[in-house]
Amino acid sequence: MMESVINSTEPIIYLGPFQGITDVFYRNLFRQYVGGIDKYYTPFFTGFVNFSAGRARVSEIDPDLNDVETTVPQILSKDADEIIHFAERCKVLGYKEINWNLGCPYPRVANKKRGSGLLSHPDVIESILGRLDGNLAIGMGVKCRLGYLSADEFDKLLPVFNSFPLTELTVHARIGKQLYKGSVYESDFIQLIGKTNANLVYNGDVFSVRDYNHFNEAFHSLKYWMIGRGLLANPFLALEMKDHCILNNDEKKEIVRKFMHELFQIRLKNANGNLSALGRMKELWSYLVWSFGSPLIAWRLIRKARNLEEYESAVNEVFSELGWKGFGFESDRSW
Numbered sequence: 001m002m003e004s005v006i007n008s009t010e011p012i013i014y015l016g017p018f019q020g021i022t023d024v025f026y027r028n029l030f031r032q033y034v035g036g037i038d039k040y041y042t043p044f045f046t047g048f049v050n051f052s053a054g055r056a057r058v059s060e061i062d063p064d065l066n067d068v069e070t071t072v073p074q075i076l077s078k079d080a081d082e083i084i085h086f087a088e089r090c091k092v093l094g095y096k097e098i099n100w101n102l103g104c105p106y107p108r109v110a111n112k113k114r115g116s117g118l119l120s121h122p123d124v125i126e127s128i129l130g131r132l133d134g135n136l137a138i139g140m141g142v143k144c145r146l147g148y149l150s151a152d153e154f155d156k157l158l159p160v161f162n163s164f165p166l167t168e169l170t171v172h173a174r175i176g177k178q179l180y181k182g183s184v185y186e187s188d189f190i191q192l193i194g195k196t197n198a199n200l201v202y203n204g205d206v207f208s209v210r211d212y213n214h215f216n217e218a219f220h221s222l223k224y225w226m227i228g229r230g231l232l233a234n235p236f237l238a239l240e241m242k243d244h245c246i247l248n249n250d251e252k253k254e255i256v257r258k259f260m261h262e263l264f265q266i267r268l269k270n271a272n273g274n275l276s277a278l279g280r281m282k283e284l285w286s287y288l289v290w291s292f293g294s295p296l297i298a299w300r301l302i303r304k305a306r307n308l309e310e311y312e313s314a315v316n317e318v319f320s321e322l323g324w325k326g327f328g329f330e331s332d333r334s335w
């Protein structure tokens with residue numbers, strides 16, 4: 001692990017949550033093998049009111065498996081009482097903060113006025129925050145987009161967010177309708193700098209140190225960043241943004257090889273050998289292949305693996321035949 005010594009000028013970098021990818025096993029092994037991340041978020045919980053979910057979901061916030069100081073449990077809900085209950089439960093487990101997901105763009109979520117679907121209804125958000133005010137056991141941050149149908153929606157959202165003592169406000173600078181397509185609304189995000197009461201965290205399309213330098217200049221050296229797909233593709237991205245990475249490409253590839261091997265073993269064990277572990281690994285690979293010299297070749301090898309033997313032989317081939325490049329993720333490319 002190459003954890004950074006924080007100095008005041010370097011960025012504070014969070015890893016965004018990815019349902020099905022950045023589970024507790026990923027987060028723990030990432031800390032152990034790579035590091036450079038200041039805070040991790042669990043993929044969102046839903047239906048927490050009737051929470052009797054299986055072991056897998058509970059392990060996401062089990063304090064024996066998670067570092068409660070640097071992990072933030074996330075909830076997707078439009079029910080204030082459920083959020084209150086979630087915060088209470090997280091407090092008992094030792095967490096310091098929860099995060100409210102107002103960014104999920106998928107129509108089946110958004111059409112029910114949840115996730116980014118709530119952003120077109122600042123009055124509903126205001127009334128939920130009103131109910132939460134004074135009733136939350138621990139602090140709460142929000143992760144949102146600039147709006148659902150239009151980035152102008154943020155004009156009404158900003159005073160609502162500013163009226164509540166949020167721990168932080170993370171903005172993925174897209175609108176919900178975009179899903180993950182098109183570009184980020186850079187100039188709309190710039191308008192928010194210095195106008196939020198909570199710490200403002202930028203999220204969206206930081207895929208390389210070059211992207212970071214570009215946004216950092218545009219955002220006047222913003223302090224807080226959340227990165228996602230760029231780090232799934234290049235696990236060393238946060239260390240590189242902090243200028244803490246001294247590894248050469250062969251050393252990086254070797255660390256990633258060990259990390260991916262251990263991640264697969266632990267997921268397999270946790271799934272009692274079930275092939276769902278293979279599906280999860282493939283999802284992560286769909287990002288990671290971009291760091292290899294020939295992403296398309298790497299992806300073809302991994303994608304066609306249908307059982308454990310085929311998967312392990314594909315992984316061996318990728319690591320032994322292809323060089324590590326460490327950049328090149330393209331967000332609009334679908335395989």
Ligand SMILES: Cc1cc2nc3c(=O)[nH]c(=O)nc-3n(C[C@H](O)[C@H](O)[C@H](O)COP(=O)(O)O)c2cc1C
Nearest residue numbers: 016017018019043044101172204205206227228229
């Ligand atoms: C497959 C997938 C799953 C995601 N799951 C979550 C989630 O559970 N909670 C959340 O707040 N965001 C989720 N996100 C959004 C990411 O955390 C992040 O905000 C988004 O990818 C934009 O950042 P990036 O451009 O740095 O990747 C997900 C995104 C993808 C593609």
